[in-house]
Amino acid sequence: MEHNPQLTSSEVAAMWGAYMQNSMAHCIVQHFAKVNEDTSMTEIINDTLSNTKFVVDQVKSIFEKDQHALPIGFTQEDINSKAGRVYSDLFALRYIKYMASAGTVASAAFLEVLARNDVRELFSKTSAIFMKLYNDSCDLLLKKGTFVRSPTIPPMEKAEYLQDESFLSSLIGRHRPLTAVELAHISKNTETNSIGRTFLAGFSQTAQSQEVRKFMERGTEIAAKHETVFRRILIQDGVPLPTTWDSAISQSIDPPFSDKLMMFQTNSLSAISVGGYGTAIGASLRKDLGGHYTRLVTEILQYANDGIKIMINNRWMEQPPQNVDREALRNRRN
Incomplete structure (x- = not known):
């Protein structure tokens, strides 16, 4: 017998969140693409638009196949195509790096609770493409000399165990x-x-x-x-x-x-x-x-x-998918 399992709550939550985040990021990066003057960033910006569109399209396909309502998310109505520059090209690159990092972490974290093969494939692919985008943006920031590094400390001379609780400080x-x-x-x-x-x-x-x-x-x-x-x-x-x-x-x-x-x-x-x-x-x-x-x-x-x-x-907050309200159903019969 062919087994066609329904989407679990974890799978719905993962895809609903991915749709919301990526439809938003797609809008933001569209604006960055419009005002960008740094030709060295063109490929990374295009890759970002391609990645976010891939996630949105894949979630839409799975939801439609399972007859699950698609989120409203963010569309061209949320972008003003006539608006000029607000942020620098360097900030756009740093945003892409930050967004790619968050996308990689979120995708990898959800994999543990995903059962269906098509959903696991989606988030495995998403994790991979955003990890590549993160590395590409890091490389460009390093090339430009604008990567924000964390502080450095002297090399540790030897490994040792703690002697007392004073290490915790007060x-x-x-x-x-x-x-x-x-x-x-x-x-x-x-x-x-x-x-x-x-x-x-x-x-x-x-x-x-x-x-x-x-x-x-x-x-x-x-x-x-x-x-x-x-x-x-x-x-x-x-x-x-x-x-x-x-x-x-x-x-x-x-x-x-x-x-x-x-x-x-x-x-x-x-x-x-x-x-x-x-x-x-x-x-x-x-x-x-x-x-x-x-x-x-x-x-x-x-x-x-x-x-x-x-x-x-302001009616801007979409209601996340939720379980059936049994009490409300019972009240409708009264």
């Missing part, structure tokens, strides 16, 4: 030097806030809604504050500060993207930050670092929650 007072793992997470979270701060600064001057503009201004301030916290930790530890992700933003107030798209991108960045901080808490043995991350993640969660309220109130 919430206040003198702290032992940062480990390479802790430095890696601080660097990654600084990068996330830097790219978010630049993105939101551009959003804040181009958003059409005053409510959205204020939300973006608040997000820019939060990102700058979190960057300052992480950089202060590095300074106190005597670690050389990495270069920043700062990129020039034009004076244009003509929005290249819809307010709906900008809000979704902002909430996606918030979700990535929450995930990054959570991972860092588990990997940081210094108690003061855990205290910082716990405090900062609470602030991001509140900000993200306020963003969701704005999206719901």
Whole structure:
């Protein structure tokens, strides 16, 4: 007998999220392609557009085959083709690198809970194409001398076991030097806030809604504050500060993207930050670092929650696929 299993909740969740993220990224990179003046980036931009379209088309094909409603996602209605440049070409390249990294991680993470062969093939392919895109963008950034490297530390002289619990430090007072793992997470979270701060600064001057503009201004301030916290930790530890992700933003107030798209991108960045901080808490043995991350993640969660309220109130928030409400069905019979 031929076995045709239905999509599981994990498979639906993976594809629904992939459709939303890639339809959004496709719109953003279309604008970058339109204003791009750096010919060395042309191939990477075209590859990005091809990759995001591949994911959207494949999810659409599987959903239609299984008679599953397709998400609205993001379309040409969310792009203003007449808008001029807001961000630099270098920022566009860094965004592609960041997006490719997030796509690779998300695709690989979902593979563990995917059963159907066609869905596993999709996410295996997605992971591979975005990993290649990530490496290509890294190579170009290195060639341009603009890759943002994490701090360096002296080589370890010998391996040894910990002798006592003082390695954990305390919430206040003198702290032992940062480990390479802790430095890696601080660097990654600084990068996330830097790219978010630049993105939101551009959003804040181009958003059409005053409510959205204020939300973006608040997000820019939060990102700058979190960057300052992480950089202060590095300074106190005597670690050389990495270069920043700062990129020039034009004076244009003509929005290249819809307010709906900008809000979704902002909430996606918030979700990535929450995930990054959570991972860092588990990997940081210094108690003061855990205290910082716990405090900062609470602030991001509140900000993200306020963003969701704005999206719901403006009918911009799509309802994710969910289980049947049995109680509501029973009430309809009464």
